Amino acid sequence: MLTPADIGALWLTFKVASITTLILLLLGTPLAWWLTNTRSRWKPFFNALIAMPLVLPPTVLGFYLLILMGPKGPLGQLSNSLGLGTLPFTFSGLVFASCIYSLPFVVQPLQNSFESIGQRPLEVAATLRASPLDTFFSVVMPLAKPGFLTASILGFAHTVGEFGVVLMIGGNIPDKTRVVSVQLYNHVEALEYTQAHTLAAILLGFSFVVLLVMYTVIKSPVRVQQYS
Amino acid sequence: MILIYQALCFQMNNRLRLLCLLFLVTSTTALTSAKADEVVVAVASNFIKPMQRIAGDFKEQTGHEVKLSFGSSGKLLAQITHGAPFDIFLSADTDKVDRLIKHGLAVSDSSYIYAQGRLVLWSAAENFIDDSPNILQSDKFNYIALADAKLAPYGKAASEVMEALQLEKRLKDKLVTGENISQTYQFVQTGNAQLGFVALSQVNNKNANSKGSKWLIPSALHAPINQSAVILKRAKDNPAAIELFAYLQKKTTQALIKSFGYDTINSTRNYADAR
Known part of the structure; x- marks a missing residue:
C-alpha cells in the first residue's frame, strides 16, 4: 500500500521531528527557566514573541523565512558567510524552520510547570546549600517532569503536522524536504486518492495515539503544586 | 497547562457558538442574495x-x-x-x-x-542567462526551480525541455519543485533558486519585481x-x-x-x- 516514496517521507518526518524536539528541549529549557525567574520588564515582550507561531498563519512564517534565509536576507547572508550556503531546500533549513514553528509548544509547557513549582522548593534547596545549578538538576527537573513530557510530545507532534512552512521553503525534494504532509498533499493534488487515504489514516492514528499517551501518562501536569 | 486550555475552551464555547451562528447567517444571506x-x-x-x-x-x-x-x-x-x-x-x-x-x-x-503558455528560463540576477540554454551546462547555480510535473502543465513542459536538451541527469540533484507555477516563481524571485522554469506571463508582469535575465524557450522543445x-x-x-x-x-x-x-x-x- 505504501510506496517507497511514502515510506521515505514518513522516515524523513520522523527525523525532522526528533531532531527539532531535541534542539528545542536543549534551547527551550534555559529559555523557559529564564522567563520563569526574570523580573525584566521585557518579559511580556519575549512571551509574546515566543507565542507568535501559535497564531501566525504558517504561510506568513514560511514566506518570511524564505526571504530571510535567501541569499539577499540577513540569515542567508550569515549562513553563506559561515560557509553553509543558503538554508531553503535543505534538511537543516527545514529543521531550523521547524524549531521556530514549534517553539511555543515546547517553551510554554516548560514555563508553566516551572512556574507551578513556586519559590519554596528552591529556597529549601538553597538552605541545604545546593548551588543554583544543583537545584535545577535535582529539584526543578524532577518536579517539572510532566512539563518535559508534555513539551516533548507536543513539540514532536506539532512538527509532524507542519505543512505550510515546509511547502514554502522546502522545494519538495525527496528524502530531504518532502515530509509526509507534503507527500499527502501531492497525492491529493494529483488525484491519487488511494495513497492519500493511506497516509492520512496513518497521520490520524498517530495524532490520536500521541494525545492518548499524553493524557494517560500525564494525568495532572500541575501535581507539583502539592510540594509548596 | 492542559487544564488551563480546557478551561479556556469551555469558557470560549459560548462565544464560539455565537460566532459560528453569525458566520452561518451571513454566508447563507450572501448566497441567496447573489x-x-x-x-x-x-x-x-x-x-x-x-x-x-x-x-x-x-x-x-x-x-x-x-x-x-x-x-x-x-x-x-x-x-x-x-x-x-x-x-x-x-x-x-x-x-x-x-x-x-x-x-x-x-x-x-x-x-x-x-x-x-510560453515557458521561460528565468533568473532574478541580471546578465545571468545570455538568452540561451548555455547556463544550464555551467556550475554557476545550486538550485533550479520548476513546477511539479505531475501537478502543473508548466512543470511538465519544463521536464520535456530538460529531456529534449538531455540535461535530466546533470540537473537531477539541483531540482527544487514548486507546488504550482506561482510558488516556483517565488523561489527564483527571492534568489533562493538561481534559475527556474516559469511562465513568460509572470516575467512579463510589470508589477512584480522581475527584471533579471531570461531565455525564452522555443515552443518546439516541449508539447504546446x-x-x-x-x-x-x-x-x-x-x-x-x-x-x-x-x-x-x-x-x-x-x-x-x-x-x-x-x-x-x-x-x-x-x-x-x-x-
Missing part, C-alpha cells in the same frame, strides 16, 4: 495577472461583477467536482476541462483554448501548453457568465492576452454566437 449578473471564475495560477486585467475591463464595459478564485488547476478541479460555486473555469491545461465535461459538470461544446476554458453547468443560464466567456474570445481581449506573454489560437469557436 445576483445573476455576477460571474465567479476559477483561474489557474499562471493566468492571474491577465485575468485581473480582463475582469476589470469587462466590469467597466458591462457593469457585471467578476469574482476570481486562484489556485493550481488540480486544486480548482477538485473543488469544482465537490460543488464549488464557479461559473467559468480557466485551466492551465486541457485534460482537466475534458475531465469535467466527461463527468457532466461543464457545458461540453463551450470548451476552447484561450491561451498557449494549451490552456482550456469552459463554462460550468451551473452557469449555463447565467447571462453574465456567457457574456464574459464571449468577451474572452474577442480579438481585443486576445491581443491583451498575447501582450501578457501567451500565444493564442485563432480558430476558436464562439459559444455565445453558436447559441
Whole structure:
C-alpha cells in the first residue's frame, strides 16, 4: 500500500521531528527557566514573541523565512558567510524552520510547570546549600517532569503536522524536504486518492495515539503544586 | 497547562457558538442574495495577472461583477467536482476541462483554448542567462526551480525541455519543485533558486519585481501548453457568465492576452454566437 516514496517521507518526518524536539528541549529549557525567574520588564515582550507561531498563519512564517534565509536576507547572508550556503531546500533549513514553528509548544509547557513549582522548593534547596545549578538538576527537573513530557510530545507532534512552512521553503525534494504532509498533499493534488487515504489514516492514528499517551501518562501536569 | 486550555475552551464555547451562528447567517444571506449578473471564475495560477486585467475591463464595459478564485488547476478541479460555486473555469491545461465535461459538470461544446503558455528560463540576477540554454551546462547555480510535473502543465513542459536538451541527469540533484507555477516563481524571485522554469506571463508582469535575465524557450522543445476554458453547468443560464466567456474570445481581449506573454489560437469557436 505504501510506496517507497511514502515510506521515505514518513522516515524523513520522523527525523525532522526528533531532531527539532531535541534542539528545542536543549534551547527551550534555559529559555523557559529564564522567563520563569526574570523580573525584566521585557518579559511580556519575549512571551509574546515566543507565542507568535501559535497564531501566525504558517504561510506568513514560511514566506518570511524564505526571504530571510535567501541569499539577499540577513540569515542567508550569515549562513553563506559561515560557509553553509543558503538554508531553503535543505534538511537543516527545514529543521531550523521547524524549531521556530514549534517553539511555543515546547517553551510554554516548560514555563508553566516551572512556574507551578513556586519559590519554596528552591529556597529549601538553597538552605541545604545546593548551588543554583544543583537545584535545577535535582529539584526543578524532577518536579517539572510532566512539563518535559508534555513539551516533548507536543513539540514532536506539532512538527509532524507542519505543512505550510515546509511547502514554502522546502522545494519538495525527496528524502530531504518532502515530509509526509507534503507527500499527502501531492497525492491529493494529483488525484491519487488511494495513497492519500493511506497516509492520512496513518497521520490520524498517530495524532490520536500521541494525545492518548499524553493524557494517560500525564494525568495532572500541575501535581507539583502539592510540594509548596 | 492542559487544564488551563480546557478551561479556556469551555469558557470560549459560548462565544464560539455565537460566532459560528453569525458566520452561518451571513454566508447563507450572501448566497441567496447573489445576483445573476455576477460571474465567479476559477483561474489557474499562471493566468492571474491577465485575468485581473480582463475582469476589470469587462466590469467597466458591462457593469457585471467578476469574482476570481486562484489556485493550481488540480486544486480548482477538485473543488469544482465537490460543488464549488464557479461559473467559468480557466485551466492551465486541457485534460482537466475534458475531465469535467466527461463527468457532466461543464457545458461540453463551450470548451476552447484561450491561451498557449510560453515557458521561460528565468533568473532574478541580471546578465545571468545570455538568452540561451548555455547556463544550464555551467556550475554557476545550486538550485533550479520548476513546477511539479505531475501537478502543473508548466512543470511538465519544463521536464520535456530538460529531456529534449538531455540535461535530466546533470540537473537531477539541483531540482527544487514548486507546488504550482506561482510558488516556483517565488523561489527564483527571492534568489533562493538561481534559475527556474516559469511562465513568460509572470516575467512579463510589470508589477512584480522581475527584471533579471531570461531565455525564452522555443515552443518546439516541449508539447504546446494549451490552456482550456469552459463554462460550468451551473452557469449555463447565467447571462453574465456567457457574456464574459464571449468577451474572452474577442480579438481585443486576445491581443491583451498575447501582450501578457501567451500565444493564442485563432480558430476558436464562439459559444455565445453558436447559441
